[in-house]
Amino acid sequence: MSAQARTYHHGSLRQELVREGRALLIEEGQQAVTVRELARRVGVSHAAPLRHFRDRDAVLGAIAADGFDELRGHLEAARGPGDLEPRLTAYVRAHVRFAQQNGPLMQLMFASTEGETRDEASRSSAERFFTLGAELLGERDPSSMGPIPFLLAATTEGISALAAAGRIPPDRVDDVVTAAVRMLLPQIEQQLG
Known part of the structure; x- marks a missing residue:
């Protein structure tokens, strides 16, 4: 614009x-x-x-909700059939690419997912996004999730933040994503087993 x-x-x-x-x-x-x-x-x-x-915070909440919905759309491919490793790799890569293109938006989206500063639409969009990641890992009940979805989120958000800030050279991002997925895969497969 x-x-x-x-x-x-x-x-x-x-x-x-x-x-x-x-x-x-x-x-x-x-x-x-x-x-x-x-x-x-x-x-x-x-x-x-x-x-x-109602105010600036509501505008920011709507921007964050729109971002979560768009990111979730990019990540939907990981939900399909096939082996877990390529689906999980596609999920993390899509997340990182979105962050590289939308760094300030990602900061807004992940700055807070709870509290009174988030309106209902923003909370709902964030919940749908996080549910998608949990479903990929076989989690069906958000209230009783094990540690693996949080570990995947921390890894994915960490790689995304580093890539968006330029702290991972662009030509190394895919290598980092592949290594992270391979490190997490045995734990995820054990949980799904």
Whole structure:
């Protein structure tokens, strides 16, 4: 998106504000995302966004929810049939690639998944995302999950954060993902067994 204000013509103002907010988040960081700035960039009055969002935190929550839904869509391929190792590798690779392309968005998404700062839509999107990972590992009841889903999440989020920050050279990311999956696979297979 351009930093220039443009005129909002039609469609869903809420979706346009989320889309523009995401672009602003990635371009300039979370502190730049304000209701006033989004209204300016979309070309509506300063009060218009408040018909869709109670405040800035609600806008950020909607951006995070949209990010979780998009990421979950990228990870759905790992849910299909076939051997676990390639599916798990595809899952982690997709997560890391998303982080490399959307670093500030990932920081927002994973900064907090609970608490009063998250609205219901954001919490629900985050839960659907985390449920997908747990299902890949054979977990069906989130209240009684073992340690493996948390270990996979920590590994995946860690690799993603390092890759997004450039701390893993881009040409080494796939090697790191492959090594991590191979390290975790025996524990995961034991849990699934």
